[in-house]
Amino acid sequence: MAPHANGTSAASGAVGGSAGEKTPLFTVESPDVVYTEDAIKTQYAYHTTEVTRTADNKFVAVPKAHAYDFKVDRKVGKVGMMLVGWGGNNGTTVTAGIIANRRGLVWDTREGKRAANYYGSVVMGSTIKLGTDKSGQEVNIPFHDMLPMVHPNDLVIGGWDISGLGLADSMDRACVLEPSLKELVRKEMAEMKPLPSIYYPDFIAANQEDRADNVIPGSKASWEHVEHLRKDIRDFKEQNGLDKVIVLWTANTERYADIITGVNDTADNLINAIKSGHEEVSPSTVFAVASILENAPFINGSPQNTFVPGAIQFAEKYNAFIGGDDFKSGQTKMKSALVDFLISAGIKLTSIASYNHLGNNDGKNLSSQKQFRSKEISKSNVVDDMVAANSVLYKEGEHPDHTVVIKYMPAVGDNKRALDEYYAEIFLGGHQTISIFNVCEDSLLASPLIIDLVVVAELMTRVSWKTKDAEEYKGFHSVLSVLSYMLKAPLTPPGTPVVNALAKQRGALTNIFRACIGLQPESDMTLEHKLF
Ligand SMILES: NC(=O)c1ccc[n+]([C@@H]2O[C@H](COP(=O)([O-])OP(=O)(O)OC[C@H]3O[C@@H](n4cnc5c(N)ncnc54)[C@H](O)[C@@H]3O)[C@@H](O)[C@H]2O)c1
Numbered sequence: 001m002a003p004h005a006n007g008t009s010a011a012s013g014a015v016g017g018s019a020g021e022k023t024p025l026f027t028v029e030s031p032d033v034v035y036t037e038d039a040i041k042t043q044y045a046y047h048t049t050e051v052t053r054t055a056d057n058k059f060v061a062v063p064k065a066h067a068y069d070f071k072v073d074r075k076v077g078k079v080g081m082m083l084v085g086w087g088g089n090n091g092t093t094v095t096a097g098i099i100a101n102r103r104g105l106v107w108d109t110r111e112g113k114r115a116a117n118y119y120g121s122v123v124m125g126s127t128i129k130l131g132t133d134k135s136g137q138e139v140n141i142p143f144h145d146m147l148p149m150v151h152p153n154d155l156v157i158g159g160w161d162i163s164g165l166g167l168a169d170s171m172d173r174a175c176v177l178e179p180s181l182k183e184l185v186r187k188e189m190a191e192m193k194p195l196p197s198i199y200y201p202d203f204i205a206a207n208q209e210d211r212a213d214n215v216i217p218g219s220k221a222s223w224e225h226v227e228h229l230r231k232d233i234r235d236f237k238e239q240n241g242l243d244k245v246i247v248l249w250t251a252n253t254e255r256y257a258d259i260i261t262g263v264n265d266t267a268d269n270l271i272n273a274i275k276s277g278h279e280e281v282s283p284s285t286v287f288a289v290a291s292i293l294e295n296a297p298f299i300n301g302s303p304q305n306t307f308v309p310g311a312i313q314f315a316e317k318y319n320a321f322i323g324g325d326d327f328k329s330g331q332t333k334m335k336s337a338l339v340d341f342l343i344s345a346g347i348k349l350t351s352i353a354s355y356n357h358l359g360n361n362d363g364k365n366l367s368s369q370k371q372f373r374s375k376e377i378s379k380s381n382v383v384d385d386m387v388a389a390n391s392v393l394y395k396e397g398e399h400p401d402h403t404v405v406i407k408y409m410p411a412v413g414d415n416k417r418a419l420d421e422y423y424a425e426i427f428l429g430g431h432q433t434i435s436i437f438n439v440c441e442d443s444l445l446a447s448p449l450i451i452d453l454v455v456v457a458e459l460m461t462r463v464s465w466k467t468k469d470a471e472e473y474k475g476f477h478s479v480l481s482v483l484s485y486m487l488k489a490p491l492t493p494p495g496t497p498v499v500n501a502l503a504k505q506r507g508a509l510t511n512i513f514r515a516c517i518g519l520q521p522e523s524d525m526t527l528e529h530k531l532f
């Protein structure tokens with residue numbers, strides 16, 4: 001690990017191991033799939049059903065097939081992860097977690113020994129059904145083996161924070177990890193120090209000011225800030241011999257930026273607004289612009305509207321990847337699954353009361369109304385698509401009552417208490433009341449999502465597609481809606497629908513991965529077990 005001297009360029013990282021591709025766990029034998037040393041190329045038939053409404057309000061459904069060629073570059077290369085807010089609870093926890101896994105650490109706790117793992121990461125902790133064997137048994141493989149992906153142990157980690165505290169002291173400040181584990185990673189963590197960052201006080205709670213001792217001069221957007229952050233990314237990449245860098249915002253929740261015509265409504269206006277120091281341009285949007293210009297995918301793990309229309313247009317202009325918003329870690333993940341179950345079971349959900357209190361710095365920042373409002377929006381919109389899809393239960397525009405409450409209670413620290421009540425109408429005037437008390441160790445739930453977001457975003461930089469008659473392959477749309485499963489308020493390409501149903505989000509992720517190796521979506525029909 002290259003030690004990091006104060007004030008020099010990019011923070012040293014937990015340098016990972018080799019970035020070479022491991023031998024694939026499986027191969028697909030098909031005339032439509034070709035493996036070369038550099039790539040996996042597939043010819044894929046994407047089947048949809050086109051529905052039109054007739055004059056008498058009936059529907060006509062027409063099966064359609066679309067031919068796509070997919071290509072996955074097999075060489076992962078050496079990948080860097082730069083976290084904005086590196087010194088925070090999530091930043092320190094994910095860093096310590098990767099070090100612990102890389103070294104295979106085991107530590108003592110009151111309940112006995114615990115070993116490093118990646119539980120809570122869909123990529124590292126879950127499996128995908130590949131198919132069935134000749135006896136009809138399902139064959140499930142580790143998600144991470146589906147396509148060539150960077151291993152989190154190999155990620156080189158760095159980042160920025162307005163707090164200059166080193167990662168070891170920040171880890172102590174976070175109060176998330178067991179002392180026995182902290183001692184095992186302390187030496188490596190102590191070598192890491194966040195780079196100075198941009199700090200525009202109006203965008204986060206005033207109660208954060210006492211942390212801001214590691215800031216780049218200037219309290220509002222400027223092009224110098226963009227160029228400073230661009231240089232940080234380039235330096236980090238060069239000093240660590242990286243092939244690519246993924247930048248992820250896990251800094252404090254910002255207030256929403258007003259969308260102002262002539263300021264942030266188009267790419268050109270946004271760039272001009274930054275150059276003119278417009279006070280409505282947030283630090284997270286400045287980070288997004290700098291990352292786009294460095295062709296570093298930028299992911300927003302917080303709920304604010306970082307991606308104002310001008311930022312999305314700017315990403316499209318440069319064919320750069322962006323994704324967001326707001327890690328979906330505990331209460332909302334549960335909500336998106338439970339609401340999906342209730343409504344798709346024909347149970348009429350009529351009210352959702354979501355309360356939680358927590359005592360970490362995130363909760364402290366959210367105790368300020370403007371920052372809470374950003375979170376309230378991302379936590380409230382998660383049911384919209386599921387409600388809108390069921391016209392049997394809900395009339396046009398009808399939806400369940402839904403309230404979100406967050407309180408800051410320092411005593412409970414990172415161990416958020418979430419209390420939810422789901423109230424529904426059932427058969428013949430009956431009611432069902434579901435009450436959930438959910439203690440989430442928030443940073444231990446969110447940190448694996450950081451890994452998922454970075455690993456999938458990196459993979460998407462190596463996936464391209466074309467239609468049969470096209471000459472060139474190209475990347476997916478700049479807005480990586482494939483990341484939705486990990487996010488509360490999924491950002492989607494302008495004009496496309498937002499899907500929040502958790503099962504649909506996971507299905508999209510796994511079936512796009514299947515398409516990249518020429519396999520049809522997993523339908524779970526198991527006709528082979530029904531038609532005989
Ligand atoms: N379960 C979870 O922890 C969870 C779930 C969903 C979303 N989030 C979001 O993730 C973010 C981080 O959560 P956390 O618990 O790690 O919070 P935290 O307050 O512990 O960490 C945030 C860090 O960002 C730093 N920071 C603030 N402004 C900055 C800037 N302009 N540049 C660089 N650093 C800056 C702060 O100094 C702090 O160290 C929050 O926005 C939170 O809402 C967290």
Ligand SMILES: O=P([O-])([O-])O[C@@H]1[C@@H](O)[C@H](O)[C@@H](O)[C@H](O)[C@@H]1O
Pocket residue numbers: 327328329330331332333356358362363366375379406416440442
């Ligand atoms: O992901 P989730 O558990 O639904 O939502 C969480 C909120 O309940 C919590 O108050 C907030 O501090 C976290 O950042 C996170 O957003």
